[in-house]
Amino acid sequence: MFKKILIANRGEIACRVIKTAKQMGIQTVAIYSDADRNALHVRMADEAVHIGPAPANESYIVIDKVMAAIKETGAEAVHPGYGFLSENAKFAEALEAAGVAFIGPPKGAIEAMGDKITSKKLAQEAGVSTVPGYMGLIEDAEDAVKISNEVGYPVMIKASAGGGGKGMRIAWNDDEAREGFQSSKNEAASSFGDDRIFIEKFVTQPRHIEIQVLCDSHGNGIYLGERECSIQRRNQKVIEEAPSPFLDEETRKAMGEQAVALAQAVDYTSAGTVEFIVDGDRNFYFLEMNTRLQVEHPVTELITGVDLVEQMIRIANGEVLQLSQDEIKLNGWAMESRLYAEDPYRNFLPSIGRLTRYRPPEEVPVGHSIVRNDTGVYEGGEISMYYDPMIAKLCTWGPDRMSAIEGMRAALDSFEVEGIGHNLPFLSAVMDHPKFVSGDITTAFIAEEYEGGFEGAVLEDALLRRIAASCAAMHRVAEIRRTRISGRMDNHERKVGDDWNVALQGQSMDLRIEARRGGATVHFEDDTSMEVVSDWTPGDQLARVDVDGLPLVMKVGKVSGGFRIRCRGADLKVHVRTPRQAELAAKMPEKQPPDTSKMLLCPMPGLVVKMNVEVGDEVQEGQALCTIEAMKMENILRAEKQGTVSVVNAGPGDSLAVDEIIMEFE
Structure with a gap:
């Protein structure tokens, strides 16, 4: 077994890997940027190496810097977590050349399945049903419009190297295709160092259900049930559960066997996830394969009792998979709520700052329930604008779905977070929503049930x-x-x-x-x-x-x-x-809020990327006014009504605070 591994990541996933490594008696090495000097994963690791400035493209995704840290510490293996370099074939190749084990799939499998365009072509060649789309490279915005019309609106514009909802846009017309192409391209370049984009048909009323697989280098492969990931906002998963309330055993078995067959077709090893869209008749269509550990893996661990990180480490060490398909039993039900640093009352825009209070519920069994909280932050720590806004993954387990939901309700109410905007209120509201409780959900749940945004729950x-x-x-x-x-x-x-x-x-x-x-x-x-x-x-x-x-x-x-x-x-x-x-x-007059109807206020801390208008311009309702970037996500601010720009207070490159006045109107 390895004596020392380096975790090429940060935040909660780095902490998660360190926990299992310590249980296995393996020493750990953390890497950190300027912004993460005092981060929790740095504190938890046995060693830590500084690798550069805060932006990920100057630190965490610079292969040479990570390789230097490996050499400096003598790490024998590297766990990449998710995001960053986890699906980067060049990184896997560099590790192989240096004689360092990659706790993930081989380079060939990453190239074949990690790239969404390539994986779709391979799936089609293998006779797997896929969503219609254009798999070739798209040159520019006008080319994107042309292709979108050929595929037929609505379309999904996606980053080929994407993940976590970044570099993804839904377009319903030509204007949205143009804007979506450029925003997706910019986000993809910023987050993944790869700006390739593809377009596929957006299937309405779908469920997003994925299969967890484990494959070793000796030809063995199994699936560990499914995860329901339909509660999404802007294609970013918010709440996941395992198993799915929608699948029957026959469909589960068919999806699982297909997922394993697809993985083995490309000589896949390690943990991986095959994602499907499932329609109302339980027909399923291959979307993509994530050649890494998924964010939502804890719910699978809770219902199977399998430590996926441990299995990844053992497989990377050349061990034979000790689990057979017959041994995988789904026990009870698990829920995961992603706690994000975002303000649900401001259309979920990112929030940054110091955690003046951070008190998660205790991770102990309570009656017939289990609470688990995967986190990478601590009270007094900073939420940075440079990385993903996820604070923690709160999970509950119960013997059935309703007990898992009830456990989550209590855990969310017990979770204390102060100092930043966060989505705890929204997560709690979803747990009480009749459609969610019934299991009658699709990926359009949030868009349909909270069409006007979230304004807080109204209690009975x-x-x-x-x-x-x-x-x-x-x-x-x-x-x-x-x-x-x-x-x-x-x-x-x-x-x-x-x-x-x-x-x-x-x-x-x-x-x-x-x-x-x-x-x-x-x-x-x-x-x-x-x-x-x-x-x-x-x-x-x-x-x-x-x-x-x-x-x-x-x-x-x-x-x-x-x-x-x-x-x-x-x-x-x-x-x-x-x-x-x-x-x-009862006799006191109510205090009226100030009139900001003639101002454009910055809804979150961020950087001005683009200004679309100038003083004297007449704008129409819905017209793009400027673009603000926060946490690597581009947000286009639009006019709420017709007017004429009278004052512009900011320009490209300016850093703005919440509610800072960007422009005013006559």
């Missing part, structure tokens, strides 16, 4: 009453604390009343609290009551409450006259007042 009355009762009891505890601190110890019960008004989500509830040691009975106007039990104390930012025997987890912040409560995807201001205070509050 039953949950609002539980929150209201909890907040009233908590507020009473806080009021008693304040009375004691003020020195009036002897008669504080007389100072803190029992009658309160709770206002939240547009509702007003009058209630009375009957307090006792360790809890309270909260009585409502309709003569119903709730038993509230909690050990919450003022200042705690997480409240675990038992309401009528049901658990409730809330993130708690302080606002004037009450709490900021975040729970199940909702962000609520909960005002707890005495009856007299409530009476006066």
Whole structure:
């Protein structure tokens, strides 16, 4: 077995590989850029080597720098993680020439299947059903428009070397094909160092289901079930689960056998994933093969009990695969939620900054549930603009799908993240969405169910009453604390009343609290009551409450006259007042937000790549105004209505903060 391996990656996947390597008794080497000097993967590794400036194209994807780190540390093998150099045949070739094992497939398999254009041609030659498209190289935007018309709109414009949703655009007309081609090309060059683009038919109402395979160098190959990856935004997976709620055993077996046959046709070794589009009749079509470990591999590990990283290391060491197809059993259900540094209330635009608070739920079995959190960050660390915005992958396992979902709901509510924008509220909202709960999902789920963007979850009355009762009891505890601190110890019960008004989500509830040691009975106007039990104390930012025997987890912040409560995807201001205070509050005018209707504000921290207009230009609704790049993703900002540009405050190359005024209109 190898004595030392280098992880040619960063973030949570580098940490993930280090954990398994340590369990196997293997020493680890991390590499890091200027931006990652204090990163978690650097802290976890036995050794760490600095490889250059923050941009990936000056550090993590520079083969010579990685090879120098290998030579310096004497690493015998390299695990590439995903992204960066994981599917780079030149890197695999350089390792082979240096006598260093690549913990991944051979160069020939990467060339054959890692390139989306080549893999589709090979699949077609092998008689595999594929989505219609144009596999040749596309010269320019006009060529892209011509091809798109031949294939037929809508089309998917994709980077040949792409992955993780980068370099992908859907175009429904000629204008979108032109813009999408250029944006995809730019993102592909920036993220992968390869700007080749291809175009295929965009299949509407599809499910994205993928098969995990393992193949050794002795001719053995198996599949480890499937992963449902249909919950996507901008072609970036957000929530994955295993198994799929849609497949039957017959389809699973057919897809698995085809995936293994395809892998073995190109002498594939290591872990790999064959992705399919599946229609409503369970017909499946080959999309591509990812010749690496997938981001969402933990859900497969949770339902099979197989450590995929360990298997990759053993296969790279020349060992025979010790698992047979008959031994692979799917046990229970697993969910994965990708926690991203992005603001769901601003159309999911990237967010950067310092994690002033980062408290994931505990990774321990709870009843018949398991919580797992793969992460590469820590409290006090920075989320950089240079890399992928993923903070963590939160996973839950349960004996069935509903228990896995319920476990995820509780885990998301318990996850504390402050200092940056993040998508925890959105993930929670999806877990409660009836269509998701039913399993009736397609890749269009987010676009269809959140067409106008995400504005927070609207909670049902039953949950609002539980929150209201909890907040009233908590507020009473806080009021008693304040009375004691003020020195009036002897008669504080007389100072803190029992009658309160709770206002939240547009509702007003009058209630009375009957307090006792360790809890309270909260009585409502309709003569119903709730038993509230909690050990919450003022200042705690997480409240675990038992309401009528049901658990409730809330993130708690302080606002004037009450709490900021975040729970199940909702962000609520909960005002707890005495009856007299409530009476006066009802007479107060509401504060109106400032008028920004004649301004274009920067929606996220980023770099101005292109300005499409100048002072005096008349713009139409939907017209592109400028392009902002953040975390290697290009975002085109468009006019919301007709107007004339009166002021332009920024230009190409300028770095902008959130809500900075880019331009103004007459």
